[in-house]
Amino acid sequence: KPGLFELANQGVIFLDEIGELPLSCQVKLLKVIEDFEIMRVGGVSPVKLNVRILAATNKNLKKMVKDGDFREDLFYRLYVVPIEIPPLRTRREDIFPLAWHFVRNYNNKFNQSKTFSPEIIQFMESYHWPGNVRELQNVIERMVIISDEEVLQPYHLPHNIYQQETSDTSMIQVKGIMPLEQARAMVEKKLLAHVLSIKKTTREAARLLGVDHSTVVRKLKKYGFKINEDLIDG
Structure with missing residues (x-):
């Protein structure tokens, strides 16, 4: 043989x-x-x-x-022609198309018609995926099999992912009394940092936050964020 x-x-x-x-x-x-x-x-x-x-x-x-x-x-x-594939956490733009690819495959395999809510897409794009593409694939397969709902939501994610992301993006706990402007600045800085971790440009961040592009750029400068040419999408 x-x-x-x-x-x-x-x-x-x-x-x-x-x-x-x-x-x-x-x-x-x-x-x-x-x-x-x-x-x-x-x-x-x-x-x-x-x-x-x-x-x-x-x-x-x-x-x-x-x-x-x-x-x-x-x-x-x-080691003749090495090809190094960066971890999934450094190419978040690939998460969305990969997720759709896997959900289509498992829908066909298990005769399902699952789709994603905008909220779960944001969760998946912000998660760091230590197991890379295989972890993403396994998570999608699990949700397609287990979920009773057609539209997959963040709470359909495995508990460790859902708990971590909700903890990471939770509201700032203000300890003690502080001026309102100071508290607002704390929230804005954390929110901007989180949005820029899942979006590639300031224009995309502005669309997600529902504000003008110029507002995002102004806030980033105000709070001392490092801005380069790749980040500002004019």
Whole structure:
């Protein structure tokens, strides 16, 4: 029976989670990459390969090499054209299209017709997603399966996400008496910081807050926010 490498011959093979490969298997993979041939179990002659290898991991392979958990020679054989994908928290503009992609897939899979409320989109765009795309995908699948409502709301999110985001965006607790202007400034500063963490430009922030673009820019300058050319969308 042909193995995965033989089945991928003349094509591409994708090796996911390469960082989980035991050292004993790393030796075998290195031999395949260097010789571009395999020997079937019970075979008498090698099978030549012409295959392109793509490997992925969420681990720090350089550190694993240093710690002796990943072979240095295999690392450099794989590290020919590296493509580093930033974590999801640094590309929040991808969260919305990815969420729609996953909800459509799971709607088809489970014969559902779930959709998102604007509020849950804001929640998902502000959450830091430590598990990256896989965590987002798992969360969407869970909500599609469990929710009895067609429109998904923030409270349909897993408890740890919903609780964290509601805590992070909760109102400022004012301790003691202070002038009204000072209290208003505290609220405005926190609100602006939160909105700019989920929106890419001041114009988008203004639309979300329901104020003029010039008002957002003026407030940012007033409260000492660092403003660069990419942030101001004129």
